[in-house]
Amino acid sequence: MVNKITLTLFLIISNNIFTGYADTTTCTGIHIQNSSTSTCTYITTTTSCNPKGYINYLQIYYCNFSSFPQAGFILLLIWLVILFYILSNTASDYFCPAVEHLSNSLNLSPAIAGTTLLPLGNGCTDVFSTVIAFTTTADGGDIGLNSVLGGSIFVTTVVVGVMSLLITYQKKVVVVDKPNFIRDVVFLLVTLTNVLVIVIIGEIGLWLAIVFVLTYVVYILLVCYIHFIHQKKQKQKQKLVFGSVNDGIGDDHVIRVPLLCSVEEENVVHPVEKVVHCEEQVVDRRSVVTIVNLLLYVVKLPVYLPRRVTIPVVTKERWSKPFLVISMVLGPLMVGVVWNTKEGSLGLKGSLVTYFVVGAIGIGLGTCTYAFTSSTMPPQRCLVFWYASGFLMSVTWTYVTCNELVSLLESLGNIIGMNPAIIGLTVLAWGNSIGDLAANVALAMYGGPDGPQIAMSGCYAGPLFNVLIGLGFSFVFVSWSKYPAAYVIPEDPNLCETIGFLMVGLLWALVILTKREMRLDHTLGGGLLVIYLCFLFIKLARAIGLLG
Structure with missing residues (x-):
């Protein structure tokens, strides 16, 4: 979901940044037109200006709102917020519950599910954004590469840094599990090294792309191996402890301590309840709450209803037979429409x-x-x-929304005259990672004794999933389309710079945590935040022309 920082960034860029470059392949010639009429004609007649999604945002901005460009830009920003909301809400309300219930139905162990289905639920938006960017954008996937790497550096520096500082502020002592942490960081460093080699070489073939994806399978196998070894050691310890305690004692005599100590009712002091007669105020408040809830429901209905009638939901809390029947009828039809829809239109142009x-x-x-x-x-x-x-169906909705999101971001990049790569590094990366920030920080602060460990694992396993699966499948798709020739990586020297900053953040965390006995503190958090601020400053300074 987009926060105030993202919206402010868009407004600042739109008012102050204009690079003025013209390129016939990326529709940047719109800035050299003499009038609004010529600009509109250029957009409607230039092939490179055709939308990658279903809506032509450039035509809306330059043709429909040519007399009120500020209103058109605000409208696009509002739609950007709605798209991010649809992405996050679909993942939380539909995708993640489906993944969780599917994992339970298949009897997957927590270790295996945590490295397959759950990362897929948390990183599905990043993966689909990357695949869509690689397969649809004219710049050869420059947005996809930068969005994945920008999201990874945000999670491994900002999220971990904020989490460490908050834990230190509350004077909590949190010790991270060393083997799991080193495993995740080392795998991520090796993966980034492979990406760096691919970027330097400048191309990737189909078989190398497949090997790149299979690296995640090796990671899963290693996680499972460590998990089973840990379980085996725990069982051995339990046998030793309970064997020594229970020698000569039957099971009926074993003392079992409850998790929560009981409190005697007579020792509890109940405060005297004060009865206040304010029935009229209660009625007024209830009426106000009802009206507000009704207004929110009406506002959310256009976004809620299309997903509700196409995504099957079989949980007790949201059970509705009419909705389930309708979703089973309309769901396959939506898949067919998405499958047969061509870029730039939503008409029924597929095979009858x-x-x-x-x-x-x-x-x-x-x-x-x-x-x-x-x-x-x-x-x-x-x-x-x-x-x-x-x-x-939740995957289908995520695909459609990401497709539209990438198209909108590319159009905004053309409108404000900014390199699409910077858009991917900031807005798209922040939008896909702000949920990780909120979830991981909340889990670390209020998730109990295991919360910080789970949050730390997610901060490194999540980016690893996004890089290996998101970039990996993107490489497979684009190299497959070029086979037997190799896919040429976009020439962007800034990619090496981004990977370098990301590796510096990982090495900083690895060195500081191992030297401080795996304890999260202000040194770790402050250093990571400084690394990200330096990275962001260099990127934005280069975008506005302060750096070459």
Whole structure:
């Protein structure tokens, strides 16, 4: 979700930054037109100005709002916020629950699920943004590379730094698990080294891209191995401890200590309840709350309803048979529309056979759902099918939203005359990572004794997933399209600089934590924040022309 910093950055850039470069391949010639009419004609007649998503934002800004450009820019910013909200809300309300329930239905262990399904839920927006950027943008995936690397440096420096400073401020002593931390950091360093080599070489083939993706499988196997070894040691310790304690004592005589100590009721002092007669005030407050909730519901309805009628939900809290039946009918149809829709339009231009097939599948699934499900409780059988359906449709919505998001960001880059790579490093990276900041910091502060360890693991396992899976699958797709030739990496010397800053942050954390007995403190947090501020200053200074 976009915060105030992101919106402020957009406004500052739009008012003060104008690089003025013209390129016929990236639609930057809009800044050299003499009038609004010529600009509108240029946009509608130039192929490179065609949108990568479903909406032509340049046409809206330069043609429909040519007389009121400020209003048009504000409208695009509002739509940017809505797109980020759809991304985060789809992940939290639909994708992550589907992943969690699917993991439980498949009986996956926490270690395996934590390195496969859960990172997929947390990093799905980054992965899809990267794949879409690589496969649709005219600059050859420059936004995709910079957004993944920018998001990774944000999480490993800002999130870890803020978390360390807050823990130090509360005078809490948090010791990070050393083997898991070193494993994640070393794997991430090796992965970034591979990316650096690929960028320096300037191209990547299909088989090398496949090997790059398979590196994540090696990581998962190592996590599972460490997990099973840890479980084995824990069982051995339990046998030794309980064996010595229970010698000669039956199971019935073992003293079991409850997790929470009970409190005697007679020792509890209950405060005297003060009865205040203010029925009229209560009624007024309830009416105000009702009106506010109704207004919020009406505002959110256009964003909520399309997803609700296409994504199957079978949880008790949100169970509704009519919605489930409708989603089973419309879900396959939406997949068919997305599959057959061409760039720049949302018309039914695909094969009629495809629509006939998906329509028949939807009607069949809807009929079966109506006949074999209860109106009062969600289904109890074939849960893997229901959760997999919700997983697929949430992935589809994420794909569509990311496609539109990348198109909007590229259009904004053209409007403000800024390099799309900087847009990826700031807005797209912040937007995809602000959720990690809120979730990991909250988990570290209020997640109990295991919260900081889980949050620290997520700060390094998440970027590792985004780089290996996001960039990896992007490399596979684009190299596959070029096969047998290799895919040429965009020439951007700043990529090496970004990777260098990211590796410096990882090495700083590795050195400081090992020297300070794996304790999170202000030295670790302050150093990481300084590294990110230096990185951001150099990028923005180069964007506005202060640096060459």
